[in-house]
Amino acid sequence: MSEKLGVADYPLAEKRPDLVKGKGGKPLAAITLDAVNRGEVSMNDLSITAEALMRQAQVAREAGRATLAANFERAGELCDVPQDEIMRIYELLRPGRARDKGPLLEAAKTLRETYGAERMAAFVEEAAAVYERRGLFRFRF
Amino acid sequence: MRVSRNAWANAVACCVGASVGRAGTLFQCASEEAEELRIGMAGFTSYAETVSVYGTERAFIDGDDTPWSKAFLATAYASRGIKMRCTSGAGSELLMGFHEKKSLLYLEARCLCLQRAMGVQGTQNGGIDGAPVTATVPGGIRELMAENLIAVWLDLECASGNDARSTESEIRVGAKILPYLIGGSDLICSGFGSILKYDNSFNPSLLNGEELEDYLVLQRDFEADGGLTPIGEERALDLRIRAVDAISAVFEALALGAPSREMKESVVVASGSEETASYTPGEVARISEAIRERKITVLDVIRALDARGFHEEAENLLYVVKLRISGDYLQTSAVVRNGRVVSAVNDPNDYVGPGTGYRLSEERRAAIAGIRDVLDQSTVMSQEAEFARHVAQGLALRGMGPATVGTDPREVVIGVSPAFGLQLFRTLSGIPVDDLLKALIKGIEEGGGVPRVVRLRHTADTSFLGLSAARLAGSRVGIGIQAKGTAVIHHAERLPHNNLELFSNAPITTLKHYEMLGYNAARHAQGEIPEPVVVPQRGEALGSRYHARVALIYAIETGLTVDGAEPEELAVSFEEVAA
Numbered sequence: 001m002s003e004k005l006g007v008a009d010y011p012l013a014e015k016r017p018d019l020v021k022g023k024g025g026k027p028l029a030a031i032t033l034d035a036v037n038r039g040e041v042s043m044n045d046l047s048i049t050a051e052a053l054m055r056q057a058q059v060a061r062e063a064g065r066a067t068l069a070a071n072f073e074r075a076g077e078l079c080d081v082p083q084d085e086i087m088r089i090y091e092l093l094r095p096g097r098a099r100d101k102g103p104l105l106e107a108a109k110t111l112r113e114t115y116g117a118e119r120m121a122a123f124v125e126e127a128a129a130v131y132e133r134r135g136l137f138r139f140r141f
Numbered sequence: 142m143r144v145s146r147n148a149w150a151n152a153v154a155c156c157v158g159a160s161v162g163r164a165g166t167l168f169q170c171a172s173e174e175a176e177e178l179r180i181g182m183a184g185f186t187s188y189a190e191t192v193s194v195y196g197t198e199r200a201f202i203d204g205d206d207t208p209w210s211k212a213f214l215a216t217a218y219a220s221r222g223i224k225m226r227c228t229s230g231a232g233s234e235l236l237m238g239f240h241e242k243k244s245l246l247y248l249e250a251r252c253l254c255l256q257r258a259m260g261v262q263g264t265q266n267g268g269i270d271g272a273p274v275t276a277t278v279p280g281g282i283r284e285l286m287a288e289n290l291i292a293v294w295l296d297l298e299c300a301s302g303n304d305a306r307s308t309e310s311e312i313r314v315g316a317k318i319l320p321y322l323i324g325g326s327d328l329i330c331s332g333f334g335s336i337l338k339y340d341n342s343f344n345p346s347l348l349n350g351e352e353l354e355d356y357l358v359l360q361r362d363f364e365a366d367g368g369l370t371p372i373g374e375e376r377a378l379d380l381r382i383r384a385v386d387a388i389s390a391v392f393e394a395l396a397l398g399a400p401s402r403e404m405k406e407s408v409v410v411a412s413g414s415e416e417t418a419s420y421t422p423g424e425v426a427r428i429s430e431a432i433r434e435r436k437i438t439v440l441d442v443i444r445a446l447d448a449r450g451f452h453e454e455a456e457n458l459l460y461v462v463k464l465r466i467s468g469d470y471l472q473t474s475a476v477v478r479n480g481r482v483v484s485a486v487n488d489p490n491d492y493v494g495p496g497t498g499y500r501l502s503e504e505r506r507a508a509i510a511g512i513r514d515v516l517d518q519s520t521v522m523s524q525e526a527e528f529a530r531h532v533a534q535g536l537a538l539r540g541m542g543p544a545t546v547g548t549d550p551r552e553v554v555i556g557v558s559p560a561f562g563l564q565l566f567r568t569l570s571g572i573p574v575d576d577l578l579k580a581l582i583k584g585i586e587e588g589g590g591v592p593r594v595v596r597l598r599h600t601a602d603t604s605f606l607g608l609s610a611a612r613l614a615g616s617r618v619g620i621g622i623q624a625k626g627t628a629v630i631h632h633a634e635r636l637p638h639n640n641l642e643l644f645s646n647a648p649i650t651t652l653k654h655y656e657m658l659g660y661n662a663a664r665h666a667q668g669e670i671p672e673p674v675v676v677p678q679r680g681e682a683l684g685s686r687y688h689a690r691v692a693l694i695y696a697i698e699t700g701l702t703v704d705g706a707e708p709e710e711l712a713v714s715f716e717e718v719a720a
Binding site: 007010011012013014020021022028031032033036037041042043046047048049052053055056059060063064065067068069070071072074075076077078079081083086087089090093094095096120123124126127130131134136 | 175209216218219221257438447448464467469472473481482489
């Protein structure tokens with residue numbers, strides 16, 4: 001993904017359909033009702049890719065929305081993280097679920113080492129540090 | 142959705158319903174966070190909201206989240222190609238942040254800043270379900286407006302929480318949206334609650350299904366595009382039948398249920414759940430459970446639709462699901478219009494005050510002006526003709542040549558208007574013109590007068606009808622009457638608009654009043670000054686209810702006037718008509 005995209009390329013599905021593919025690698029034009037009826041389209045084909053999110057981040061950044069762009073970049077890192085793992089980490093981030101920062105740091109390590117999710121790992125580590133400072137690890141129920 | 146276990150069935154029904162009529166409706170199915178994400182993953186929703194954020198750490202924790210857990214959730218939605226917005230609002234700040242001793246607006250501003258920092262594209266704010274409590278404090282309503290303004294300043298999609306009804310006062314509801322209508326900003330309210338109030342398991346919205354017609358008229362009156370386009374009754378029914386058939390076909394094809402004809406018919410014409418004879422919440426819960434357990438996805442639904450002949454709907458649904466591949470609709474304020482994703486990227490908000498920003502095109506202006514049940518002259522004419530056929534056959538008014546000036550000092554002339562009994566057959570209070578004439582004649586006779594009826598065609602104005610009649614009368618007293626029932630007692634020596642008695646409130650004037658009118662005219666004819674007839678009114682908004690019809694009726698009367706036309710003698714006969 002060397003080409004840098006911007007506002008002029010948006011909407012990508014309209015202006016740059018050559019760049020738009022689902023996780024299964026199918027371009028938009030291949031995902032037709034006939035293909036669905038023949039059973040050739042899976043939910044995977046209808047899933048957004050990390051590349052697409054990074055491109056939307058470029059568009060958002062050029063449109064002056066740096067924080068929205070950063071969220072798209074983090075989301076790109078979560079694209080290939082399984083649903084259960086996402087829900088497990090979300091649950092850990094809720095107040096009082098972890099008794100100390102250990103489980104959060106462990107989750108950050110998994111994100112970084114298993115999924116290459118550097119930004120997300122840093123995000124969870126930041127949360128761990130704040131939770132410790134603010135006493136959010138206390139037991140609630 | 143009143144029962145959270147109904148979430149999956151609700152999402153399937155909504156995604157099928159949203160594919161009927163046109164493609165590109167993004168919708169959400171708010172549920173428990175993890176469940177909502179799963180429903181989105183199965184492809185049934187394109188959008189998530191009610192991800193609540195709070196202005197203080199303590200309120201956040203009471204909500205069982207932290208800024209980091211919510212931000213994580215926001216990222217998770219984006220990673221699945223699902224659009225998302227947060228929710229915040231002053232009411233929850235008041236309830237949950239009471240001990241912080243900070244202003245509502247300060248706490249809400251923190252919420253909004255947090256949403257921007259999280260990288261969420263938009264917010265639903267402006268009090269939301271807390272709007273009612275916010276509206277009870279001084280400055281509360283202005284605070285709600287300020288919340289929306291801050292959201293716009295922070296460049297967030299703003300689905301303003303004007304949708305929570307903050308008061309039971311209709312006037313305060315109207316007053317709340319008026320500044321938005323006048324300002325001409327893109328935002329009037331967060332959308333239209335098309336369900337009836339009693340079906341809203343949160344608070345009723347500011348504008349609910351009950352107010353649909355009002356909302357459509359507000360769009361027209363203020364040239365404000367609230368996103369709704371009026372359609373005709375038949376088109377609406379066709380779409381509803383199609384939608385109900387489509388979801389039934391999907392249920393049958395996927396062996397989830399087999400709705401009976403009665404169930405379907407009840408839903409098509411229902412305004413709310415109380416009028417439906419469909420599944421019970423318990424039955425829906427079992428369907429919902431089956432959708433989840435059997436891991437049914439949107440692809441199964443698309444195939445079912447197509448297999449059962451709902452080809453267009455299958456295409457529309459596939460179109461919406463494909464939107465998530467490019468992620469175009471994840472950008473701020475994205476919606477789909479006419480097959481295109483439009484967002485703050487390719488259509489930025491350039492509103493800087495009244496007269497700027499989004500403006501109605503001529504085409505759109507015409508579309509929102511096309512409200513239903515518009516009254517026009519041909520409608521009035523055909524209603525009158527219909528009425529004439531059924532009710533007013535008993536009256537025969539035969540022209541007898543030019544009217545002369547009478548000599549009998551007891552004579553009272555009734556001057557009827559040009560369309561009286563010819564094209565118009567009843568008063569605004571619904572009295573047939575034959576009964577009306579009978580009452581006038583009876584009253585005149587009881588007052589010791591002698592009635593004579595003439596038709597006047599040079600004018601349709603009540604005062605001039607009355608004055609012209611008076612000048613033909615042997616007593617110099619006449620009655621002018623229009624078909625709509627407006628009447629006057631006049632004297633030949635008076636100025637046109639300085640009559641003896643005026644009966645201007647035709648919609649509430651009864652036969653008894655007309656009889657008394659005739660009686661009084663006869664007494665005036667004999668030089669007495671009788672007690673004027675008073676038609677009591679109780680502040681009815683007669684103008685708003687009748688003015689449009691009056692304008693059209695009067696145009697029918699004036700359409701028959703001829704300059705300089707001579708008064709015509711009428712021979713009146715009443716025939717008994719079988720009821």
